[in-house]
Amino acid sequence: MSESFISTTQRYLQELQLLASSMALVAAFAGIVVYLLWRKTGIPRQLMGKEQIVKVPWDWLEVFIAILLLMFILESVASSIPWSKHKLPNEAYGGFQVSAAASAANVAWDQGLSGGFLSAVGAISAAPRELERQIEESRSRMLYMIILFPLALLVLFNVFPKLCGARFYQMGLHMNRWRENITLGSVVWLIVTPLCNVILLIVLLSFWETLWGRQEEHPFASLLKHDMRLSTWLLVGFMACVIAPLREEILVRGIIQPYLIRFPLISDVIMIMSIIFAFSQLMTPGTGPDRGMGLGPLLFIATMAPGYYLFEKWLEPWIKEPGAARGIFATSLLFAAMHFGAWPQPIPLFILSLALGLLAYRTRSLVGPITVHFLFNLTTMIMMVLKVYPTFK
Numbered sequence: 001m002s003e004s005f006i007s008t009t010q011r012y013l014q015e016l017q018l019l020a021s022s023m024a025l026v027a028a029f030a031g032i033v034v035y036l037l038w039r040k041t042g043i044p045r046q047l048m049g050k051e052q053i054v055k056v057p058w059d060w061l062e063v064f065i066a067i068l069l070l071m072f073i074l075e076s077v078a079s080s081i082p083w084s085k086h087k088l089p090n091e092a093y094g095g096f097q098v099s100a101a102a103s104a105a106n107v108a109w110d111q112g113l114s115g116g117f118l119s120a121v122g123a124i125s126a127a128p129r130e131l132e133r134q135i136e137e138s139r140s141r142m143l144y145m146i147i148l149f150p151l152a153l154l155v156l157f158n159v160f161p162k163l164c165g166a167r168f169y170q171m172g173l174h175m176n177r178w179r180e181n182i183t184l185g186s187v188v189w190l191i192v193t194p195l196c197n198v199i200l201l202i203v204l205l206s207f208w209e210t211l212w213g214r215q216e217e218h219p220f221a222s223l224l225k226h227d228m229r230l231s232t233w234l235l236v237g238f239m240a241c242v243i244a245p246l247r248e249e250i251l252v253r254g255i256i257q258p259y260l261i262r263f264p265l266i267s268d269v270i271m272i273m274s275i276i277f278a279f280s281q282l283m284t285p286g287t288g289p290d291r292g293m294g295l296g297p298l299l300f301i302a303t304m305a306p307g308y309y310l311f312e313k314w315l316e317p318w319i320k321e322p323g324a325a326r327g328i329f330a331t332s333l334l335f336a337a338m339h340f341g342a343w344p345q346p347i348p349l350f351i352l353s354l355a356l357g358l359l360a361y362r363t364r365s366l367v368g369p370i371t372v373h374f375l376f377n378l379t380t381m382i383m384m385v386l387k388v389y390p391t392f393k
Contacts, residue, residue, distance in 0.1 A: 012201055019197050022382040023190075026375055030186045037179050047184045049177060052364050053321050056171075056258040057164045060266075065163070066156060066255045070247055074152045078144040135227050138219075142235045149243050153250070171254040172366035181363050185371030192355045193376055196348035203344040218342040224384060237381050245373035248335070252353075253360040253369050257331040261361070264323030267330035271308050274301050274333055296343055304333065304350070319361070328357035352376065 160166045168174060220236050260267045278297040312325035319325050332353035336346035356369040 008206070015197075015201060018383045018386050019194065019379075021386060022379045023193060025382055026379050027190065030189070030375060034183050034186055037182060041179070043183065044180055047180050047187070048362055049180070051318075051320060051362060054170055054258070054364055056166065056262055058160065058166055058255070058259060059164065060259075062160060062164050062166070063255060063259050065159065066251055069152055069156055069159075070251050074145070074148060078141050078148055081140075081144050131226060135223065135232075138223055139227075139232060139235060142239050146235075146238060146243060149247065153246075156250075169364075170258070171250065172360055172364060172369075173250075173254065174365060175367070176365065177363070178365070178367050181365050181367035182371050184363065185359065185368035186375065188355055188359055188368070189372045189375040189379075192352055192372065193379055196352050196376075199348040199351060200345065203347050218345065221384065224388075228388065233385070240377045240381055241374055244377060245370050248338075249356070249360075249366050249369045249373055252331060252335050253356060254366050256334065257327060257357055257360065260330050261321065261324045261327035264326050267323070267326045270330045270334060271305065274337065275305070277337070278302075297340065300336075300344075300347060300350075304329075315358075324361060328354065328361060331357050 157168070160171075169176075220240060224233065224236060260270070278301040308326065308329050311329045312319075312323075315325045332350050335353040335356075336350040339346050339349050352372075356372055359368045359372065360366060
C-alpha cells in the first residue's frame with residue numbers, strides 16, 4: 001500500500017472516531033431530554049401523525065420580503081453598525097490580496113445563511129495585523145447578528161399577517177404534538193447525521209479534486225482556526241446551534257417550502273435555473289483543481305435532475321398531495337445552493353435538507369426540523385472541539 005493511501009485511511013478513521021464520540025455525547029444529551037419529556041406520559045405509539053394538507057396564503061411577494069429581511073437586510077444592518085476598527089499603518093496591508101477584498105463584498109447567499117458575514121475571514125490571505133482586524137470585525141458581526149435576529153423575527157411576524165393574513169401554524173410555528181416532534185427529530189438526527197458525514201468524507205477524497213477543485217473551508221471553521229479564544233467559540237457555537245437553525249428553518253421550511261408546494265411550477269423553474277447556475281460555475285474563469293469548483297456543481301445538478309422527477313413517484317405511497325414532493329426536492333436544492341461557498345458540503349447538506357423537508361411536511365411543524373438542525377450543528381461543533389482539545393490542554 002502506498003503511504004498516501006495509508007495516511008488517508010488513518011485520517012478518515014480519525015474523522016469517523018470523532019463523529020462517533022460527538023454523536024455519543026449529543027445522543028446522551030438528547031436521550032436525557034426525551035426521557036424527561038416522556039417520564040410521566042410515556043412514548044406515544046405513533047410519532048408520525050396523519051398527513052395534513054395546509055394551504056398557505058402567501059405569494060412570491062411575501063416570500064421575497066422574508067428572504068430580503070432575514071438574509072440581506074439582517075446581514076447588511078449587522079455589517080453597517082459601527083464597531084471599533086483598528087488603525088493600521090500602510091505596511092500592515094502588505095500581504096492583503098485583492099481576492100480577499102472581493103470576497104468580503106460577497107452577499108450572504110454565497111456563504112449560506114449562517115456564514116455570509118465571515119466570507120472575508122474564510123478567504124483572506126493577509127498580513128497578521130490585517131487578519132487580526134478581520135477577526136475582530138467578524139466577532140462583532142456575530143454579536144450584532146445575535147442581537148438583531150430577534151428584532152428581524154419580530155418585524156417578519158408582524159408584516160406577514162398584515163400582508164397576506166398568514167397565521168403562525170401555517171408556517172409550522174405551533175406547539176401541537178411538540179413532544180412527539182422533538183422525539184421524532186432526535187430519531188431523524190440519529191439516522192441522517194452519520195449518513196451525511198460519511199457522504200462528506202467520500203466527496204472530500206482527493207480523487208474528486210481533479211473534477212471540482214479542492215475543498216472550500218467553511219468560514220466558521222476558518223475563523224476558529226485563526227482565533228482560539230473561548231469567547232469566539234461561544235459566539236460561533238451560538239450562531240451555529242441557535243441562530244442558524246431558527247433562521248434557516250423558519251425561512252426555508254416554514255415559508256419557502258410551503259410556497260413551492262403550493263406552486264409546483266416554480267419548483268420546475270428552480271430546477272432549470274439550477275442547471276443554468278451550474279453551467280455558469282463551469283464557465284467561471286479560473287475553475288480547476290486549484291481554484292473554483294470546476295465540474296462539481298454541474299455533476300451534482302446532473303445527478304439530481306432525474307431524481308427530481310422520480311422523487312415524487314417514489315414518495316407517492318407516503319405523500320398524496322400533488323407537487324409536494326417536487327416542492328420538497330426544489331427547496332432542498334435551494335438550501336444546498338445557499339451553502340455553495342463551502343463546496344462540496346452542499347452535497348451532504350442536500351440529503352440533510354430532504355430529511356428536514358419531509359419531516360416539516362409530515363408533521364406540519366418546525367419543532368422537529370429545528371431539533372434535527374440543532375443537534376446536527378451541535379455534533380459538528382463538538383467534533384471541532386475534540387479536534388482542537390489537545391491544543392487547549
